[in-house]
Amino acid sequence: MQNAARESLPQCQALKVLGPAGLKASLASMLLIRAFEERVDQLYLAGRTRGTLHLSIGQEATNVGALHALRAGDRFFSHHRGHGHALAWTDDPRRAMADILGKSGGFCEGFGGTMHMADVKSGFLGGNGIVAGGLPLSTGVGLAIQLRAEDAVCLVLFGDGAANEGALHEALNMASIWQLPVIYICENNSYAMSTPVNRSINVETISSRATAYGFPGFTIDGNDFLEVFDCVHAAASRARKGGGPTLVEALTYRIKGHSRSDRQAYRSREEVRRWQEPDRDPLLRLEATLLHAGIVDEEELSAMRLRASDRVDDAVAWAEAAPAPDPSGLLDHVYA
Amino acid sequence: MRELSYREALNEALVQAMDADPDVILIGEDIGTYGGAFGVTRGLLDRFGTGRVIDTPISEAGITGACVGAAISGLRPVGDMQFSDFITLGMEQLVLQGARMRTMFAGQVKVPLVMRLPGGAGTGAAAQHSGSYENWFVHVPGLKVVMPASAYDAKGLLLAAIDDDNPVIFCEHKLLYNTRGHVPEEAYREPLGVSRVWRRGRDLTLVATSMMVALALEAADQLAGEGIDVEVIDPRTLRPLDETPIVESVIRTGRLLVVHEAVETGGFGGEVVARVVASEAFDYLDAPPLRLAGKDVPVPQSEVLEAAAIPQFRDIVRDARKLARNEV
Numbered sequence: 001m002q003n004a005a006r007e008s009l010p011q012c013q014a015l016k017v018l019g020p021a022g023l024k025a026s027l028a029s030m031l032l033i034r035a036f037e038e039r040v041d042q043l044y045l046a047g048r049t050r051g052t053l054h055l056s057i058g059q060e061a062t063n064v065g066a067l068h069a070l071r072a073g074d075r076f077f078s079h080h081r082g083h084g085h086a087l088a089w090t091d092d093p094r095r096a097m098a099d100i101l102g103k104s105g106g107f108c109e110g111f112g113g114t115m116h117m118a119d120v121k122s123g124f125l126g127g128n129g130i131v132a133g134g135l136p137l138s139t140g141v142g143l144a145i146q147l148r149a150e151d152a153v154c155l156v157l158f159g160d161g162a163a164n165e166g167a168l169h170e171a172l173n174m175a176s177i178w179q180l181p182v183i184y185i186c187e188n189n190s191y192a193m194s195t196p197v198n199r200s201i202n203v204e205t206i207s208s209r210a211t212a213y214g215f216p217g218f219t220i221d222g223n224d225f226l227e228v229f230d231c232v233h234a235a236a237s238r239a240r241k242g243g244g245p246t247l248v249e250a251l252t253y254r255i256k257g258h259s260r261s262d263r264q265a266y267r268s269r270e271e272v273r274r275w276q277e278p279d280r281d282p283l284l285r286l287e288a289t290l291l292h293a294g295i296v297d298e299e300e301l302s303a304m305r306l307r308a309s310d311r312v313d314d315a316v317a318w319a320e321a322a323p324a325p326d327p328s329g330l331l332d333h334v335y336a
Numbered sequence: 337m338r339e340l341s342y343r344e345a346l347n348e349a350l351v352q353a354m355d356a357d358p359d360v361i362l363i364g365e366d367i368g369t370y371g372g373a374f375g376v377t378r379g380l381l382d383r384f385g386t387g388r389v390i391d392t393p394i395s396e397a398g399i400t401g402a403c404v405g406a407a408i409s410g411l412r413p414v415g416d417m418q419f420s421d422f423i424t425l426g427m428e429q430l431v432l433q434g435a436r437m438r439t440m441f442a443g444q445v446k447v448p449l450v451m452r453l454p455g456g457a458g459t460g461a462a463a464q465h466s467g468s469y470e471n472w473f474v475h476v477p478g479l480k481v482v483m484p485a486s487a488y489d490a491k492g493l494l495l496a497a498i499d500d501d502n503p504v505i506f507c508e509h510k511l512l513y514n515t516r517g518h519v520p521e522e523a524y525r526e527p528l529g530v531s532r533v534w535r536r537g538r539d540l541t542l543v544a545t546s547m548m549v550a551l552a553l554e555a556a557d558q559l560a561g562e563g564i565d566v567e568v569i570d571p572r573t574l575r576p577l578d579e580t581p582i583v584e585s586v587i588r589t590g591r592l593l594v595v596h597e598a599v600e601t602g603g604f605g606g607e608v609v610a611r612v613v614a615s616e617a618f619d620y621l622d623a624p625p626l627r628l629a630g631k632d633v634p635v636p637q638s639e640v641l642e643a644a645a646i647p648q649f650r651d652i653v654r655d656a657r658k659l660a661r662n663e664v
Contacts, residue, residue: 075409109442120444125408126437136401136429143402144409147361147387167428170398177393333443334477336501 009293014229018068020295024304026068026225027286027296029091030060031308033084034283036093037256039312040083040100044260050102051113056084058223058255058275059189061282064088065228066155066185066250069236075123075141076155077134081187081254082127085157086117089124093315103322110325111333132158132165135184139171142180142245153181153239155232161192163206172247176213181239183232184247187222189254194266207249215245222250223282226289253280340519342484342512345491346376346452350414352523353498354384357412360498361388363402364416364452373418374454374513400426400451404434404503407449412498420455420507421467434503435478446501447478450494456509456547456597457646463634466642468598470545473505474575474607480528481574483507485549487517489572492526500528509546509597531578533585537567540660541585543608544570544595548647552595555652564660574604582608583615590622591659597646600629623664628655 009015015023037055044053056063063084067076078085086096086107098106099117107117118126125141128134138156145152162168163186175182186206190197203209210217216235220227228250235246253275257264264272278284290296296304340348354360362377362384368391371378381389392399396417403415417423423430434447457466473481480502484490490508497504534549535556544552549570556566567585571577586592592612594605605627612618612625631645658664 107442108440108444111442112440116440118441118444120408120441126441128433130428130432133428133433136398137405137408137433138401139398140402140405140407140411140413141409142405143361143363143390144406144411147411167397167401170393170395171401173393174395174398174402333439333441335480336438336443336446336448 009226009289012226012230013233014226017233023290023295026064027290028304028308029064029068029088030225030283030286031304032091032093032311033060033063033087035308035312036087036096036315037083039316041256043316049100052259053114054081054259055256056081058282059187059252060084061225061286062185062187062222062228062250062252065225066157066232069229069232070153070155073123073150073152074155074236075125075152077125077138077157078117078127079131079134079158079162080115080127080129081159082115082117086124086127090119090122093311094318097315097319098322101319102324103319104325105322106319131162132167134158135162135167135171138182139174139180142175142182143178145181146178151240153183153236155183155185157185157187159192160186160188160190160197160200160206163209164200172210172213172245175245176215179242179244182245183235183239184245185232186247186249187252188249189252191254191258191266193258193262196266205249207247210247215247217247217249219249219251222252223280223285225282225286252282337518338521339516340487341514341516342487342490343374343376343514345487345519346494346508347378347380348519349491349494350377350380351383353495354380354388356523359410360412360414361390361406362414362416363390363392363399363406365392365394365399365418367391367416372416374510376452377416396422396425397429400429401433403449403451404429404437404447407434407447407503408437408445412448414498415449415451417451417453419465420453420469421464423451423453423469430503431476435476438478447503448501450497450504450506452506452508454508454510456511457635457642458511458547460637460639460642462637466635468507468596468630470505470507470574471598471602471604474604478503479575480504481507482528482572483546483574484572485512485546485570487515487519489526489532491519492524493528493572495523496525496528499525504528507546511547515550526572528573529576529578530572531581532570532572533581534568534570535566537565537589539565539589540567540591540593540656541582541589542566542568542593542595542656543582544568545574545604547597548595548652551647551649551652554649555656558653559656559660562657564657566656577607577611579611579615583612583617586612586617587620590620592621592625593628593656593659594625595628595647595652597630599632600627601632603627603629605629623659623662626655626659626664628652
């Protein structure tokens with residue numbers, strides 16, 4: 001999988017829209033997600049996290065490419081594997097870490113944890129523990145945007161597993177008949193827990209389903225930041241002009257197990273290693289592209305890696321020092 | 337006095353809410369030209385247009401999700417479930433998303449939606465079109481559950497439900513749509529969480545909901561002729577429940593009978609009895625509190641079977657009499 005975009009960076013929408021500084025910020029976001037998730041994995045292994053854990057390692061290009069293609073005023077729904085989305089959007093590892101450690105001061109004050117981060121005012125409408133849960137919700141957000149004639153879009157992320165939930169059918173059909181400004185991003189990371197995609201669907205691509213609803217669907221290289229950005233940016237532009245929904249299937253790979261209980265008996269170490277090689281790893285690929293284009297140099301890249309690691313150190317220290325939620329507030333949010 | 341049917345009262349509430357607030361929209365199956373499965377939304381499409389009276393495909397999870405998504409975006413959607421039974425297809429969106437979202441996100445969102453559920457038996461529609469599901473929702477923190485028994489309360493409670501910043505499950509009864517009663521023209525609100533004492537009495541407290549209220553009042557009239565003085569209380573809102581008038585009533589009467597159409601096991605009657613027994617009214621009880629509710633069976637189609645499954649007027653009279661005469 002050679003990265004064609006590497007040679008054609010000047011033609012990328014990503015460069016035009018983000019500029020060199022923006023591209024560096026996106027790479028920094030991907031580095032932060034990687035460092036954050038590796039630390040969270042360690043914290044889990046050390047017994048310092050509660051509940052389950054779904055890590056984004058390997059999917060950073062899709063996480064950041066999709067969300068950095070949006071702009072202020074847009075909204076999005078994340079899913080159960082959502083740390084990367086939270087970081088790509090908010091760039092706030094302290095709050096994300098506080099949620100994971102069950103502390104106060106995070107996004108959801110000890111109520112949500114790893115799967116339910118949200119920063120509603122900024123347009124981050126939340127993670128979800130139900131794999132297709134955000135899809136019908138996005139219909140309502142799209143309706144509201146359309147009824148108020150807002151210049152905004154709603155993006156909803158979900159996995160390949162969620163592509164087989166009935167909720168997806170209802171949501172995509174409704175969005176199509178009403179031409180809602182909704183962009184569906186299927187992060188096809190090759191496995192729904194242990195079940196490979198090719199045993200879950202009997203067509204070549206998940207994106208081909210868009211045809212049945214009457215709107216465009218694309219299958220793209222989800223480990224290529226530039227391709228993800230360009231595709232989502234184009235879909236958002238179309239939606240803003242009243243062009244209706246788009247289904248984007250971003251092919252990627254989950255490097256870690258599904259969750260903390262996963263012994264990964266369904267795949268070989270060799271397969272995982274293959275996805276970590278320089279031609280597939282999303283970080284290494286964007287780094288190489290930006291180096292090649294002269295947007296960063298090796299020295300700057302080292303500093304960026306260090307900074308990501310430092311920010312995660314800081315987040316852990318900050319979150320560990322944060323107070324536990326106050327049980328006297330247990331019932332505070334049940335009713336408005 | 338101005339009289340409207342329960343159906344007309346609901347329709348008027350929707351019109352007044354939509355006139356007053358452009359954020360109020362309707363989402364459901366066949367609510368436009370058809371006017372809703374039971375005619376409640378008749379005329380609204382012409383008045384408010386397709387942007388605010390949104391006909392949907394047959395997609396109950398989609399409708400419910402659209403309502404939740406619109407609500408967290410600042411609109412005040414009123415969803416229409418056509419038949420209460422069909423909310424089972426939207427339960428994930430309603431319960432796991434709509435009801436839980438505000439707490440999961442530590443209060444970052446409000447979910448001001450109303451989901452209208454036309455429910456209840458009595459039409460021979462059998463087990464998938466006759467259910468009373470109110471207590472499923474009573475069990476969900478984050479939801480409010482409203483169940484009007486009269487045209488007057490239908491209008492006032494629907495307007496209050498639309499004003500409310502929380503997801504409100506609005507349980508209507510199909511057999512009530514044609515019942516008529518006094519309904520003022522102005523846009524009045526009946527507050528959620530306030531019981532209505534329909535009739536004062538000394539001998540027995542009869543708590544009834546929805547269709548059972550009218551039957552309870554008839555039963556009270558008949559029993560009055562036998563010298564049994566029945567107090568009839570309608571909670572109107574099952575969650576939050578205004579239990580104070582019930583507890584105070586039982587302190588005076590010493591006897592409690594709860595009547596509802598939903599099946600008895602795990603039903604709302606258990607909640608009322610538990611709260612009364614755990615209250616200061618316990619010491620005043622002269623007899624065990626009784627429940628009279630739907631039999632533990634899916635609602636059958638045949639008229640005789642259906643009538644046997646659902647509390648009837650004569651059953652209420654029988655149980656109330658038994659209780660008043662200490663024959664339990």
